[in-house]
Structures are given as structure tokens and as C-alpha cells.
Amino acid sequence: EWTLKSLVEKNIHEALNTQEYPVSTGAKKVSCTSVASSAKMATCPAGMTVTGCACGFACGFWDVKNETTCHCLCPVDCTTALCCQLA
């Protein structure tokens, strides 16, 4: 038997679960993973962004292409991209 309060709550619940209000149902966190390669470049999985690169023993210099690829600027044979997203 519907009380006014439960009817209101039901409507609120339905309204908040529509596309229009993508209210997050859980706090998001910065989530990262490493991608290693045996070349001068390493690319993040789709949807992830490079936040840091590692480039072989004596090479601290790199740049980032399209926010997704670490590019080491020294002659190295190993590159690691640190890739992050909100999850």
C-alpha cells in the first residue's frame, strides 16, 4: 500500500538512475598500470593517459605523443609507460 513518502522515494530513485544524472555510485580513484616495451616507445591501453615514462638505465629524457605514448629520446632498448585513468 503506497504511502506518499514511498511514492516520492520511488520517483526519486527512478529519476536519479536515468542517463540524465550520471550520479557516480562510487568514489572514483586514480588507477594506473605500467606498459613495458623493448623499443624506444611504449603505448598505453585505450582510455588511459601517460603520466610518466621510464627509459633505460642512463636515460632520463622522454616526451609524450598524443597523451598515450612514451617516446624515449636516447638510444634505449627498453621503455615503460605509466598509464592512468579514473576508475
Add this chain to the structure above:
Amino acid sequence: EWTLKSLVEKNIHEALNTQEYPVSTGAKKVSCTSVASSAKMATCPAGMTVTGCACGFACGFWDVKNETTCHCLCPVDCTTALCCQLA
């Protein structure tokens, strides 16, 4: 002529668009950009945070000042700051 459903929806719409509930109407993403400089420091644009630094060929050592500036701790003539934000 108001139905309960439309009254609830109207009120939710108003409630969610007030200062009190700045519901994000679109998923946010980690968005990053690189800032290069020909000195020992590189600073992110306002609103962005350093997540990684690159410091010249044989220099892997750096620290970060005020979350916004990469500071290379070796004698280098090139520094890159990787700057990120939610966008």
C-alpha cells in the same frame, strides 16, 4: 496539471543544478600535457599538477615544487614536466 512524477522530476532537476550538488553531467578523464623548458625547471599551466618529470639524457633525478614545477637535480639544459588535470 502536475502529476507527482513531474513534480518530483522538476524538483530533482532544480536540486541537482544548484551549487550544493554540482553533479558532473559527463564522465571526467585524466588529461595531461607536456611542458618543456631549456633550463633546470619546467612549470605546469595553472590548474594542472605535475605527475612526472624528464631531465636530460643521463639524469633521472628530480623533485617537484608546489605540485606544479619539475626541478631537475643534475646539470641539465632541458626539462619536461608532465602536467595532468581532470577534464
Add this chain to the structure above:
Amino acid sequence: EWTLKSLVEKNIHEALNTQEYPVSTGAKKVSCTSVASSAKMATCPAGMTVTGCACGFACGFWDVKNETTCHCLCPVDCTTALCCQLA
């Protein structure tokens, strides 16, 4: 004396402040801090994620353990982890 509108508003207010709809009451930002150690590893505080590592003068190579620990892959005596979270 309850009007329908105030009942609806009250219920919306309560619904939005429950665990189920953790509506963020303020824009979140990427917030980072550095953790330095005089060993080959540096670990982020709980709740924070590694986004970049620094590994001594001539060492640009590192990997990340469990998203929280920078591990330098050269014989170094100083490591810095750049740790980020949403805050």
C-alpha cells in the same frame, strides 16, 4: 504543515545525501605529493597511486609495484615516488 513540494524537497535532500548517491559536493582535482627514500624503493601513502618515479642521477629506469611503490632498476641510493589521488 507539509506541502507536497516540501515533502518532495526533503526526500530529495535525504536521497542525495545517502551512500547510494555520493554526489560530489565540490569539484575534485588531481592532487600529488612526492615521497623520497634513500633506498631503491619509495612507497606512496595509503590511498595514493604512483604516477612517476625518479631514480638517482644516471638512472632513468624503474618499475612500479602494486600501483604504490617505485622500484629503481639501477644501483641507486635515492628514489622519489610521485603519488597522486583525487582530492
